[in-house]
Amino acid sequence: MDYSYLSTPIEYLRTVGPARATLLQRELGIHTFGDLLEYYPFRYLDRTRFITINQIAETNNYIVTKGVITDIKTVGEGRKMRLTAILRDVTGSLELVWFQGIKWVKESLRTNVEYLVLGRPTLFNGSYNIAHPDLEPVKPEGEAVAQSFIPIYSSTEKLKSRGFSTKGISKIMSVLLGDAHGNIPETLPKHIISRFGLMGREEAMFNIHFPKDAETNAKAVRRLKFEEVFMMQLEYLYAKTERREKGRGFVFNHIGNYFNSFYKNNLPFELTGAQKRVVREIYTDMRTGKQMNRLLQGDVGSGKTLVALLCMLIACDNGFQACLMAPTEILATQHFANIMKFLQNIGIEAELLTGSTKPASKRKIKERLQKGEIQILIGTHALIEKDVVFANLGLVVIDEQHRFGVEQRAKMWAKNTIPPHILVMTATPIPRTLAMTVYGDLDCSIIDELPPGRKPIRTLHQYDGDRLKVFGFMKRQISAGHQIYVVYPLINESEKLDLKDLMDGYESISRAFPQPQYQISIVHGQMKADAKDYEMERFKKGQTHIMVSTTVIEVGVDVPNASVMVIENAERFGLSQLHQLRGRVGRGAEQSYCILMTSDKLTTDGRARIKTMVETTDGFKIAEADLKLRGPGDLQGLQQSGVIDLKLADIVQDENMIRVARDTVNEILSSDPRLLSPENSLLKRYVQKKSAKINWGRIS
Numbered sequence: 001m002d003y004s005y006l007s008t009p010i011e012y013l014r015t016v017g018p019a020r021a022t023l024l025q026r027e028l029g030i031h032t033f034g035d036l037l038e039y040y041p042f043r044y045l046d047r048t049r050f051i052t053i054n055q056i057a058e059t060n061n062y063i064v065t066k067g068v069i070t071d072i073k074t075v076g077e078g079r080k081m082r083l084t085a086i087l088r089d090v091t092g093s094l095e096l097v098w099f100q101g102i103k104w105v106k107e108s109l110r111t112n113v114e115y116l117v118l119g120r121p122t123l124f125n126g127s128y129n130i131a132h133p134d135l136e137p138v139k140p141e142g143e144a145v146a147q148s149f150i151p152i153y154s155s156t157e158k159l160k161s162r163g164f165s166t167k168g169i170s171k172i173m174s175v176l177l178g179d180a181h182g183n184i185p186e187t188l189p190k191h192i193i194s195r196f197g198l199m200g201r202e203e204a205m206f207n208i209h210f211p212k213d214a215e216t217n218a219k220a221v222r223r224l225k226f227e228e229v230f231m232m233q234l235e236y237l238y239a240k241t242e243r244r245e246k247g248r249g250f251v252f253n254h255i256g257n258y259f260n261s262f263y264k265n266n267l268p269f270e271l272t273g274a275q276k277r278v279v280r281e282i283y284t285d286m287r288t289g290k291q292m293n294r295l296l297q298g299d300v301g302s303g304k305t306l307v308a309l310l311c312m313l314i315a316c317d318n319g320f321q322a323c324l325m326a327p328t329e330i331l332a333t334q335h336f337a338n339i340m341k342f343l344q345n346i347g348i349e350a351e352l353l354t355g356s357t358k359p360a361s362k363r364k365i366k367e368r369l370q371k372g373e374i375q376i377l378i379g380t381h382a383l384i385e386k387d388v389v390f391a392n393l394g395l396v397v398i399d400e401q402h403r404f405g406v407e408q409r410a411k412m413w414a415k416n417t418i419p420p421h422i423l424v425m426t427a428t429p430i431p432r433t434l435a436m437t438v439y440g441d442l443d444c445s446i447i448d449e450l451p452p453g454r455k456p457i458r459t460l461h462q463y464d465g466d467r468l469k470v471f472g473f474m475k476r477q478i479s480a481g482h483q484i485y486v487v488y489p490l491i492n493e494s495e496k497l498d499l500k501d502l503m504d505g506y507e508s509i510s511r512a513f514p515q516p517q518y519q520i521s522i523v524h525g526q527m528k529a530d531a532k533d534y535e536m537e538r539f540k541k542g543q544t545h546i547m548v549s550t551t552v553i554e555v556g557v558d559v560p561n562a563s564v565m566v567i568e569n570a571e572r573f574g575l576s577q578l579h580q581l582r583g584r585v586g587r588g589a590e591q592s593y594c595i596l597m598t599s600d601k602l603t604t605d606g607r608a609r610i611k612t613m614v615e616t617t618d619g620f621k622i623a624e625a626d627l628k629l630r631g632p633g634d635l636q637g638l639q640q641s642g643v644i645d646l647k648l649a650d651i652v653q654d655e656n657m658i659r660v661a662r663d664t665v666n667e668i669l670s671s672d673p674r675l676l677s678p679e680n681s682l683l684k685r686y687v688q689k690k691s692a693k694i695n696w697g698r699i700s
């Protein structure tokens with residue numbers, strides 16, 4: 001255990017105490033002094049640049065103003081009770097309002113004292129007010145110069161009501177930093193500090209929370225940001241190096257009958273050059289005696305499934321079992337059907353296991369799996385379950401869309417005495433920085449070529465008002481023998497409202513495309529699995545002309561005869577989702593179309609997304625555009641799932657820094673792979689601490 005200052009539990013910080021410590025832990029995940037220190041401000045205000053009350057012109061932006069408080073009173077009763085006060089300067093007045101912590105605010109407010117007021121004005125009945133402002137008495141002349149930069153910390157209402165407004169947080173921060181001199185050890189080696197001209201850690205901590213001036217603050221932020229991305233890359237790349245050094249893996253050292261007879265007899269087409277190359281890369285990796293952890297990237301339709309199958313056959317040829325895990329049941333089922341077709345007469349035993357496999361057959365499958373009678377198992381998350389036990393699992397393929405984190409991958413490692421080889425396939429390409437941050441611990445193979453003979457999909461943008469025209473186009477496509485998808489966005493599969501959109505759409509399509517001339521399928525998330533399968537099956541067999549569905553068809557569904565994808569409310573989809581959906585068509589030799597239907601009221605972002613889709617079909621370009629458009633804010637899904645954990649760095653804006661950090665770490669590890677040299681001792685300590693944490697996590 002380490003009893004350093006920074007690992008002291010937060011409740012021991014003066015003025016915090018046990019009750020408020022619990023609050024900090026629960027609301028902000030702050031457990032120790034060190035955690036608090038790393039709770040950085042998200043912006044700053046320059047208090048020397050306050051405005052007078054009559055200069056307030058904008059709403060919802062932080063401002064600083066200055067004045068004297070008068071007329072403090074409570075208004076309303078019970079839940080509607082609020083506290084108001086008037087702030088005046090020579091130019092005018094402004095109302096201040098509190099809805100929470102009223103008693104506390106009332107006791108602490110002083111009338112006829114000049115305050116600096118910080119907050120976001122809103123316009124109400126023609127005049128401005130500020131709710132829950134931060135107040136600070138203007139210090140009398142002659143006293144030590146107050147901090148001119150005020151840090152702004154994000155806070156929650158709950159925290160604010162317990163005294164942790166941004167100012168409350170900065171107060172405990174100043175208590176912490178007041179005792180911190182000499183207690184904030186350096187984490188980066190000297191050679192890194194001097195090479196990149198970085199500020200020391202302690203100085204940086206002072207200047208990120210209480211900056212001396214803008215310039216010093218910028219240096220502090222740069223230093224801590226660099227540390228953040230550097231340590232992240234160190235963790236990934238060290239794990240990778242360590243695995244390569246001592247992480248034993250199964251040796252798949254020959255290609256045998258299964259692979260060869262599939263290749264000779266069952267492969268219906270020539271592999272693309274890129275497919276051949278990545279199979280070779282993967283095979284090379286699997287025969288080194290080290291565990292493979294590899295990412296397979298490729299655009300929609302580039303033929304990743306086939307690559308996965310070839311690798312699984314290599315596993316079988318070497319006497320091992322393999323499994324393929326997909327993010328949805330529909331996709332798992334589809335993979336299973338395709339693979340069964342590919343594997344005819346090869347003599348491989350394959351099974352499908354998902355959440356809706358009947359208990360009796362589930363039991364049977366598990367038994368046979370454990371005896372080694374099943375060679376390839378395909379399924380969903382269900383495969384991760386502890387009671388899915390393999391006789392000799394050698395390869396795990398994960399087909400995903402940013403859905404599985406490092407931890408889930410690690411669970412699959414535990415399925416054999418030596419961890420099986422892992423191949424992660426992304427459903428769409430991901431930008432380089434994202435690959436470096438989310439999959440930074442994996443080696444990467446890229447399929448950068450589509451199978452020959454594909455005509456680029458033509459993408460059109462149509463407004464809702466043009467629906468009749470679109471219906472006409474659909475009819476012509478159907479009479480030419482093609483099939484059509486119509487997809488509705490579903491933000492939340494359980495939301496009735498979304499389902500209503502789908503049902504309304506289905507009805508109007510049913511009216512425009514009457515039976516028996518036209519047959520329509522419908523599939524959505526609230527249907528039972530066998531009803532879904534039945535409808536999918538009808539569409540696949542060409543018995544229905546139109547498939548109306550939610551995004552359940554998003555990933556992987558493969559019907560080469562479908563030539564039109566109509567996406568309703570396209571403005572509500574993200575770019576990668578649109579690209580993924582569009583990839584459902586254009587698989588046959590015919591010209592295919594994607595029609596993006598939107599209302600005529602589009603946001604700037606919505607319009608940019610539609611424009612990108614119309615202009616390009618290159619998944620890598622779309623992925624870059626997507627990341628730029630959404631920015632890091634919308635990557636929250638990733639952030640929350642713990643896949644990306646960055647406090648300061650922004651994977652779009654700081655791409656360059658991330659790359660430099662990664663190159664530097666690579667350089668260090670190539671000359672000192674186990675970090676044994678004294679000049680890297682701090683780095684060694686960091687990775688040891690990290691791996692201790694992971695191991696504890698696994699035990700508990």
Ligand code: ADP
Binds near residue numbers: 271272303306
């Ligand atoms: P994705 O990379 O999106 O998962 P799939 O593996 O589903 O792509 O492949 C898309 C389609 O292309 C499938 O119908 C597959 O059979 C076909 N395909 C794969 N490889 C080739 C190839 N080399 N030549 C022709 N068609 C191919």
Ligand code: MG
Binds near residue numbers: 305
């Ligand atoms: Mg796929």
